[in-house]
Amino acid sequence: MSVDYVHAPATARAAWRPDGPLTRADFARHVAAVMRTLPDARWFVNRCGNRYHFAVAFHAICARGSTNLLPPGVGAQATDELLSQYPGARLIEDGFVEAAVADTGDGDVAAAGAQVPVIDDAHLAALVFTSGSTGKPRAHEKLWRMLAMSARYCRQRLGERALNVVVTVPPQHMYGLETSIFTLLAGDWALCDGNAFYPDEIVSALRALPAPRLLITAPYHLRHLLASHETLPPVELVLSATAPLAQDLALEAEQRLSCEVHEIYGCTEAGSMATRRSALDDLWTPYPELTFAVNHDVTTVRAGHLPGEIPIGDRIELLGDGRFRLLGRDADMIKIGGRRGSLSDIAARIATLRGVVDQVVFMPSEGETARPAALVVAPGRDASELRHELGALLDAVFVPRPLRVVDALPRNALGKLPREQLLALLRDD
Numbered sequence: 001m002s003v004d005y006v007h008a009p010a011t012a013r014a015a016w017r018p019d020g021p022l023t024r025a026d027f028a029r030h031v032a033a034v035m036r037t038l039p040d041a042r043w044f045v046n047r048c049g050n051r052y053h054f055a056v057a058f059h060a061i062c063a064r065g066s067t068n069l070l071p072p073g074v075g076a077q078a079t080d081e082l083l084s085q086y087p088g089a090r091l092i093e094d095g096f097v098e099a100a101v102a103d104t105g106d107g108d109v110a111a112a113g114a115q116v117p118v119i120d121d122a123h124l125a126a127l128v129f130t131s132g133s134t135g136k137p138r139a140h141e142k143l144w145r146m147l148a149m150s151a152r153y154c155r156q157r158l159g160e161r162a163l164n165v166v167v168t169v170p171p172q173h174m175y176g177l178e179t180s181i182f183t184l185l186a187g188d189w190a191l192c193d194g195n196a197f198y199p200d201e202i203v204s205a206l207r208a209l210p211a212p213r214l215l216i217t218a219p220y221h222l223r224h225l226l227a228s229h230e231t232l233p234p235v236e237l238v239l240s241a242t243a244p245l246a247q248d249l250a251l252e253a254e255q256r257l258s259c260e261v262h263e264i265y266g267c268t269e270a271g272s273m274a275t276r277r278s279a280l281d282d283l284w285t286p287y288p289e290l291t292f293a294v295n296h297d298v299t300t301v302r303a304g305h306l307p308g309e310i311p312i313g314d315r316i317e318l319l320g321d322g323r324f325r326l327l328g329r330d331a332d333m334i335k336i337g338g339r340r341g342s343l344s345d346i347a348a349r350i351a352t353l354r355g356v357v358d359q360v361v362f363m364p365s366e367g368e369t370a371r372p373a374a375l376v377v378a379p380g381r382d383a384s385e386l387r388h389e390l391g392a393l394l395d396a397v398f399v400p401r402p403l404r405v406v407d408a409l410p411r412n413a414l415g416k417l418p419r420e421q422l423l424a425l426l427r428d429d
Contacts, residue, residue, distance in 0.1 A: 008024055008188040009024070010023065010024050010025040010028070010115060011023055011024070011025065012024050012162070012188040012190075013162075013164075013188065013190035014026065014027040014052075014184055014190055014191070015027070015051075015052040015055075015184070015190055015191045015192075015193050016164065016190055016191065016192050016193065016208065016209055017052065017193050018194075018208075021190065022052070024115070024116070027055070027056065027116060027184075028115055028116045029101075029104050030056045030097075030100075030101040030104060031056055031059050031060045031063065031116050031117065032060075032104075033100045033101050033103075033104045034056055034057055034060035034096075034097055034100045034101065035060045035063055035064055035117075036100075037096070037099075037100040038060060038061065038064055038066075038092075039090055041066060041088055041089065041090045042066055042067065042086075042088060042089075043066065043067055043069050043086045043088065043089035043090070044057070044061045044066055044067070044068055044069065044089065044090050044091075044092050045069045045071060045079055045082050045083060045089055045090070045091045045092065046058055046061065046068045046069065046070060046092050046172070047071060047079055047091060047092065047093050047172075048092060048093060048094050048097060048171075049093075049094055049170075049195060050094050050097075050193055050194065050195075051167060051171050051180060051181075051191055051192070051193050051194070051195070052191060052193035053094045053097040053098070053193070054171040054172075054181065055171070055181045055184055055185070055191070056097055056101070057092050057096070057097050058125075058126075058171075058181060059116055059117070059119075059185065061092070062119045062123055062125050062144065063116075063117040063119060065123070067124045067125065067126060067127060068125060068126040068127070069082050069086060069089060069126070069127050070126055070127065070128050070129060070172040070173075070177070071129065071172060072129040072130065072137040072172070078137075079091065116185065119144045120144065121143065121144055121145040121148075122143055122144070122145070123143065123144045124141055124142070124143060125142055125143060125144045125147055126142045126147070126177070127139045127140065127141060127142070128140050128142050128172075128173075128174050128177065128268055129268075130268050136420075140268050140269055142271075143307070145305050146271060146305050146306060146307075147177065147178060147182050147271065148182055148185070148305075149303075149304075149305035150178045150182070150266075150271040150272045150287075150305070151178050151179070151182035151183045151185075153272070153287035153288060154178065154179060154183065154264070154272055154275075154287075155183055155189075156288075157262075157275050157285075157287065158237065158239070158262065158275075161212070162188040162189070162190070162212075163188075163189050163190070163212050163213065163214040163236060163237070164189075164190050164192070164209040164210060164211070164212065164213050164214070165180060165183075165189050165190065165191050165192065165209075165213075165214045165215075165216060166192045166196055166202060166205040166206050166209065166213065166214070166215050166216070167179070167180045167191065167192070167196070167216040167217075168196050168197060168202060168215075168216065168217040168218065168221040169216065169217065169218055169221075169241075169242065169413065169414055170195075170413050170414070173242075173413075173414055174266065174267075174268045174271060175218075175241045175242055175264065175266065175272070175414075176216075178266075178271055178272055179216050179239060179241075179264070179272070180216060189214070190209075192205045192208065192209060197221065197413065198224075199224055199225045199227075199228035199230055200228070200230065202215070202217075202221065202225055203225075203230045203231075203232060203233070206232070206233045206235065207233050211234060211236065212236035212237075213233065213234070213235045213236055214235070214236060214237045214238075214239065215235050215237070215238045215239070215257075216239045217238065217239070217240055218240060218241065218242040218243060218414055218415050219240055219242070219243050219244070219245045219246070219249060219415065220242075220243065220411065220414070220415025221415065222238070222240060222245075222249060222253055223249055226249070226252055226253060226256055232256060232257055234257075234258065234259075235257045235258075235259045236259055237259055237260055237261075237262065238253055238257060238259060238260070238261040238262070239261075239262055239263075239264060240261060240262070240263045240264070240278070241263065241264040241265075241266060241272070242414045242415065242416065243415060243416070244326075245261070245263045245278045246278075247278060247279060247282070250263070250277075250278035250279040251279045253279075254279050260277060261277065261278060261279060262275050262276070262277055262278070263275065263276050263277075263278045265284050265326070267312050267313065267314075269310050269311070269312060270301050270306060270310045270312060271306075272287070273286060273287060273290055273301055273312075274286045274287060274290070274324070275287075282325060282326075283319065283323040283324065283325055284323060284324050284325070284326065285322070285323050286322065286323075286324070287303075289303050289304055290302070290303045291303070292316060292318060292324060293309075294315075294316060294318060297315060297330075298311055299311070299312050299314055299315060299316050300312065313329055313330050313331060314326055314327070314328070314329050314330065315327040315328055315329070315330060315333075328342050328344060329344075332344050334363065334372065334398075336370075336371065336397045336398065337397045339395060339397055339398075341395070341398045343361045343362065343363070343372060344361075346361045346372060346374070346394065346398055346400065347359055347360065347361040347374075349390060349393045349394055350374060350376060350386070350390060350400075352393070353378070353381075353386055353389050353390065354381070354389075355378040355379065355380055355381045356376055356377070356378045356381070356386075357377050357378065357379070358376075358377040358408075358409050359374060359375065359376045359377065359378075359409075360374065360375050360409055360417050360422065361373070361374045361400055362417075362419070362422055364422075364423060364426060371397075371400070371401050372398065372400045372401075373400050373401070373402055373403070373404075373426055374400035374402075374403040374404070375404055375406050375409060375422065375425060375426065376403060376404070376405050376406070377405070377406060377407065377408060377409060378405055381405060382405070383402075383403050383404055383405045386403060386405070387399060387400075387401075387403050390403070402426070404426070406425060409422075409425075410422070410425060
């Protein structure tokens with residue numbers, strides 16, 4: 001079944017480029033041009049770094065009946081691994097899209113019908129890969145309706161309004177795909193086509209867009225943006241995901257930006273599922289038609305657009321009004337010497353120590369004798385001093401061994417820490 005999720009006219013703005021805005025009719029023309037240029041293939045590794053190019057290529061690939069492979073990173077290694085795992089797959093980058101759309105003219109609008117092609121609900125739009133923060137990246141099949149409905153629920157929750165959008169997370173990630181690419185496809189959110197990662201890039205991108213502005217970001221980027229003390233342009237709304245947003249950071253963001261900050265709860269397996277205004281509440285409100293269940297400490301979610309009941313890796317407390325409270329990730333809970341604890345609690349205690357600017361706590365191995373390890377960024381501090389101070393805050397069995405001071409943590413574009421890189425850093429120290 002083909003469902004048209006678009007609710008915007010051809011004249012609505014779709015994206016902002018350095019030379020000016022593009023309309024949905026421009027987008028339709030560019031999709032048609034890329035469709036004509038694509039080679040015959042089942043799989044396409046969509047590594048476009050420019051967000052607009054990515055959106056054009058993503059839709060054109062689906063309209064041709066093929067599937068996007070979205071690498072967990074934009075580096076050459078991640079791409080090479082996908083190309084070897086999926087024989088016959090072709091690589092699509094910015095240069096390919098630029099060449100395809102370079103010579104399109106107004107006459108192509110009629111051929112495209114001034115609207116982008118409607119994709120069948122059941123089409124396998126993408127294989128999305130986990131970030132690798134808990135192990136080897138795993139592929140998850142995403143039908144068109146799964147992505148489109150999550151984006152629709154997000155827009156409904158935040159209010160159906162036209163916004164000009166700056167995004168700090170890559171479109172290859174589930175959060176970036178739903179909130180930026182599929183909201184563009186579904187309506188009148190106009191995207192800044194470039195990438196904004198560092199504070200000065202985020203500020204420049206916001207300044208280049210007219211109001212009202214939406215900033216889609218992650219706690220890692222938001223924290224550095226506020227710490228930069230840049231003069232920030234007015235923002236209508238901030239949307240955050242990929243990691244829990246601390247209440248004090250959400251409060252500071254609302255005060256500095258004079259807007260509401262909303263947080264999305266989601267996962268690669270099921271997509272986005274709930275929201276909250278983090279500065280005011282720690283409870284999550286699910287999207288319409290999503291039902292959560294907890295059986296024997298296993299949390300599952302069900303919805304009409306999802307393929308059955310999907311287990312998610314978090315423990316939650318369901319409340320009578322339909323909302324829920326997050327209790328922690330299953331992988332975060334540990335048991336040592338008969339005592340139960342959590343890695344996030346240990347990390348939170350480390351964060352309170354003098355001089356600590358970043359930290360991660362993880363289990364480098366499994367088994368009854370396994371102990372948590374910690375990598376800590378604390379300029380001028382000694383690891384033995386930190387362990388001694390931490391011993392006053394934690395039961396001795398939960399003090400990480402080893403605990404090592406490092407210059408920096410290997411965070412990716414989402415602020416996440418791939419497990420393999422943490423293990424390598426632990427070995428190399």
